[in-house]
Amino acid sequence: MRARKRRVAARRGRRRARVRACKDGSLAARRDGAMSERRPRVMSGMRPTGNLHVGHLVGVLTQWAAYCESADAFFEIADLHAYTTGFSDPQAIRDAREEMVAVWLAAGVDPERSTIYLQSGVPEIAELQTLLSMIVPVSWLERVPTYKGQIEALGNEVATYGFLGYPLLQLCDIAAMRGERVPVGRDQVAHLEFGREVVRRFNYLYGDGRDVLTEPQPTLSEFPEVLGIDGRKMSKSYDNAIYIADDEETTTKKVRAMITDPLKIRRGDPGRPQICALFALWKFANPFRVDAVAAACRSGELGCVQDKGDLAEALNAYLRPVRDRLAAYRADRGAVTRVIEEGTARARAVASDVLRDVKRAMRLV
RNA sequence: AGGGCGGUAGCUCAAUUGGUAGAGCGGUCGCCUCCAAAGCGACGGGUUGCGGGUUCAAGUCCUGCCCGCCCUGCCA
Incomplete structure (x- = not known):
């Protein structure tokens, strides 16, 4: 009880600090270059999907957890984006919401030091999209490299208006939160470049x-x-993932089924760790043992069966704390829901501010 | 709204004048391998979109409906 009170008090304090920071971050202050010690606003998001896997954990979520410390981070449950291709199964999108956030929290994303919010719960984002859509040439969207490829991959039935506008909605996500830095993978660079052009045009x-x-x-x-x-x-989509929510036995079974070096036929044959799927997992399951494992594999001394047993053990140990926290959050859905609600309220405050600026600029108000 | 094409296994698609619904991929299980992969073998898998009708017999023909894709000049 006392602990909770303290937490709430601490949060209020931080929020006040954030509000002050926002006020200080006015255009004038920014021109003065007085922003150097302010933490950058980082915006990132993920479509709600029930099963997050180890790739999400090491690739994205650990980075998000780090942003909680180094940045003023906004993390979005991109449910509207999920509808662009998953519109025929709305229940799946709804069901994934809390589960996904539970995994985020279990992975160390700190809701006290970041803002976790629901995209559709911030209608200002959608309104912003309508406003900005007026100045976006269709050809800009059609030439985003992923568009035609995705249509080819997913079929013509997903070629909706909303799907075409996906990159614009992404920009609106960022712009509505005044995102400054956006962590992107290579495939998303073109989307962000498109978004920057829209901003310049606006x-x-x-x-x-x-x-x-x-x-x-x-x-x-x-x-x-x-x-x-x-x-x-x-x-x-490849159905080849080890999920964070898998139990240890399933994980072990999956590791046992993994592809190794096809030229390493029998024990004693030299292996090539660089092409072995096991090795890719060792790197983070236990970074301290990577070199030893790789050397033993190359020499042939280490057999794949032994390797798989060891890796499964290391991987389960690495995932255990995350899985334990996930189990706790699953048992307390209410806490997850609260995190989303509080974050969404905060996000909405930011977005309505942005929307007001945009409407003024467009002479709508 | 109208026109065209389509809906068959998890996916992509076959099925002759109407005559026992199949293949590839995927999946599962074996053999082989330190394991896995590859290779070989086996197995499972279906209300043929839904409802009527014709017929000894309908995936196939007729009819109504549902769903998907494409097309239907300019004036929004």
Whole structure:
């Protein structure tokens, strides 16, 4: 009880500090270059999907957890984005919401030091999209490299208006939170570049010499490649993932099924760790043993069966604390829901501020 | 709204004048391998979108409906 009170008090204090920071962060202050010690606003998001896997954990979530310390972080449950391709199964999107956030929290994303919010719970984002859509040429969207490829991959039935506008909605996510830095993988660079062009066009048309919207900067994050059971990139759609929510027995079974070096036929044969899916997992399951494992594999001294047993053990040990916390959050859905509600309220305050600026610039108010 | 094409296994698609619904991929299980992969073998898998009708017999023909994709000049 006392602990909770303290936490709430601490949160209020931080929030007040944040409000002050926002006020200080006015345009004038920014021009003065007085912002150097302010933490950058980082915005990132994820479509609600029930099963997050080890690739998400090491590639994205650990980074998010770090941003909680180093940045003023906003993390979005991108449920509207999920509808662009998953519109035929709304229940799946709804069901994934709390579960996904439970995994975020279990992975160390700190709701006290970041803002976790629901995209559809911030209607200002959607309104912003409508406003900005007026100045976005269709051809800009059509030439985003992922568009035609995705249509080809997913079929013409997903070629909706909303799907075409996906990159614009992404920009609105960022702009509505005044995101400055956006961690992106290589495939998302084009989307952000598109978004920057939209911002420049908006400021040119309506800014009257000022930057109403801020161009978000990409933060290239080269995630360590995590390979799935079949040796390809770990991905839900390849059905080759080890899930954070898997139990230890399932994890062990999956590790046993993983592809190793096809030229290492029998024990004693030299292996090539660099092409072995096991090795990709060792790097983070236990970084202190990577070199020893790789050397033993190369010499042939280490057999794959032994290797798999060891890795399964190391991986389960690495995941155990995350899984334990996940179990706790699953048992207390109410706490997760509260995190989302509080975060969404905070996000909404930021977004309505932005929307007001945009509407003024467009002479709508 | 109208026109065209389509809906068959988890996915992509076959099925002759109407005559026992199949294949590939995927999946599961064996053999082989330190394991896995590859290779070989086996197995499972279906209300043929839904309802009527014609017929000895309908995935196939007729009819109504549902769903998907494509097309239907300019004036929003």
